[in-house]
Amino acid sequence: MKKVQAQSARPDIDAAVRGGDWTQPMDGEGAPGVSTLKHALYWRQIYTDILAMEEKVLSRIRQLMDTQSEEGRREVELTNVPVVVAQAERFRQRLGYWDARVAQLNGKSNHKP
Amino acid sequence: MGPSQALEGEDLATKRWEDARHWISIYADLLEFKRGILARVHRDVATLQPPAQKAAATDLRIIETQMQGYQERLDLWYRRIWELQGLWVDPVGRVVRHQGKEASLTKREFQLLQFLLDHPHRFFTTQQILGQAWADPALFPEEVRNYVRRLRQILVDLTIPADLVNKPGRGYSLLFRAS
Numbered sequence: 001m002k003k004v005q006a007q008s009a010r011p012d013i014d015a016a017v018r019g020g021d022w023t024q025p026m027d028g029e030g031a032p033g034v035s036t037l038k039h040a041l042y043w044r045q046i047y048t049d050i051l052a053m054e055e056k057v058l059s060r061i062r063q064l065m066d067t068q069s070e071e072g073r074r075e076v077e078l079t080n081v082p083v084v085v086a087q088a089e090r091f092r093q094r095l096g097y098w099d100a101r102v103a104q105l106n107g108k109s110n111h112k113p
Numbered sequence: 114m115g116p117s118q119a120l121e122g123e124d125l126a127t128k129r130w131e132d133a134r135h136w137i138s139i140y141a142d143l144l145e146f147k148r149g150i151l152a153r154v155h156r157d158v159a160t161l162q163p164p165a166q167k168a169a170a171t172d173l174r175i176i177e178t179q180m181q182g183y184q185e186r187l188d189l190w191y192r193r194i195w196e197l198q199g200l201w202v203d204p205v206g207r208v209v210r211h212q213g214k215e216a217s218l219t220k221r222e223f224q225l226l227q228f229l230l231d232h233p234h235r236f237f238t239t240q241q242i243l244g245q246a247w248a249d250p251a252l253f254p255e256e257v258r259n260y261v262r263r264l265r266q267i268l269v270d271l272t273i274p275a276d277l278v279n280k281p282g283r284g285y286s287l288l289f290r291a292s
């Protein structure tokens with residue numbers, strides 16, 4: 001699994017990007033591999049919602065960047081964009097785990113007599 | 114290095130006031146940009162379930178820290194532009210000088226001007242001015258309007274290139290005039 005690598009000269013941003021580590025679950029999330037279908041559906045919904053939010057934020061950032069000076073755009077590219085991209089990537093990955101778990105549990109229940 | 118570090122090409126020691134104006138404009142734009150993003154994130158986070166809200170709080174913290182850094186840089190550039198512009202403020206004698214012109218201010222006039230100069234490009238409500246500039250929230254809000262009017266006249270008399278503006282819902286702010 002490839003992790004997000006922090007490359008910038010800004011420790012504050014590096015730390016924020018590291019926060020996008022997708023092995024980190026949310027509080028109370030637990031491991032997908034041992035979850036019930038209800039639990040898996042709940043967390044799939046949580047990640048669907050938060051990923052949608054991050055994508056909207058990223059889209060708004062890109063939209064607003066057009067109004068910035070060259071220096072301002074560079075700063076936004078260095079600060080906001082990598083942080084939001086890393087967060088979105090983390091949520092997308094976690095969503096993938098829960099999607100897979102829901103599919104697995106649905107598959108199991110479909111084979112029940 | 115903290116979030117209030119200089120951007121590439123930024124030199125606070127510049128002797129050109131146009132440079133100061135340029136960086137003030139960049140930081141003001143960046144702050145406005147972040148305010149827009151912050152408002153968007155606040156709106157969206159409110160619709161999420163509690164665990165997701167907690168995770169998304171990271172975004173809010175990052176944006177707020179960055180805004181704090183930009184505000185610090187903006188304050189530095191404001192102080193620099195006042196230096197380059199030749200504005201001199203004497204808190205002991207409550208005298209303000211600008212390019213050969215001078216005015217003696219009353220205690221409250223001076224406190225308000227000093228407060229606004231110390232917090233440039235930020236808006237303050239009447240209540241905030243009463244409490245923070247004068248440390249006397251018991252004063253009537255009309256007093257603020259009265260002193261704002263008097264300060265505006267002082268800015269004109271000393272030809273200080275700044276406007277004491279009032280925006281509905283945000284309050285008063287001292288803004289450097291771009292041209």
